[in-house]
Amino acid sequence: MRTALFWIFSLAAVASALGVVGNLRSPINSALSLVVSMLALAGLYVLLEAQFVGLIQVMVYAGAIVVLFLFVIMLLNLRGSGASGAESQPIVKALGALVVVAATLWLARTLSSGRAPWPDVEQGFGTTRAIGEALYTDYVLSVQVAGVLLLAGIVAAVVLAKKKID
């Protein structure tokens, strides 16, 4: 059951990631592929006993970030524009793409020859309670810094998007 779910979720995640990058028609289609990819990744997180991270993935990524992308695409009315612009350095880009593909294949080959230990985890691993307790005791400084960063981000977004720059 879990093996089947792993294959379903990972195939969905990889295929829709390809859909994000390979869709040349409209950024809206890319954004919708991105939602599928995020939801499939949330399923993989739940398979990894990380229920809290999976929940946050659905709420923050699929629910907020992609909606923000869609808002901006529709606000700017960008249908079909910029899909395939002028290629400035096609040879350099092809070389870069080749390096990325080769490195990925090499990494996948190396990883697939190994066997990882897969220990049983204790009851409550990865639940909201466990992560919340860790966040508000051992990692409370990180939470504070994240809060300040979010405030700075809100202010920066408002200032940047407010009006025309002279």
Add this chain to the structure above:
Amino acid sequence: MGDISGYHFQIVAALIFSIGALGVLLRRNMIVMFMSIELMLNAANLSLVAFSREIGNDQGQILAFLVMVVAAVEVAVGLAIIISLVRNRDTVNIEDTSALKW
């Protein structure tokens, strides 16, 4: 969990990361490039959570949570920059905004 081990999750993360890297390299639409960056961040998160499961320690999940916070801030600021650019230049093609290009 049957014949699935942590390596399988790492391979999926590597595939998604390189798809995102290819998107940044090959696409010229700013918004699609930005989505590709999000894909790469998600691949890193999957890797963190898979390692966290593998060693039975929840620190990787906390780091993944903080990566999500940073990604949310990055999306807000980046999309504001894109809105501002499109208002002033009326294009989302990255080749048309080369003032900072060396």
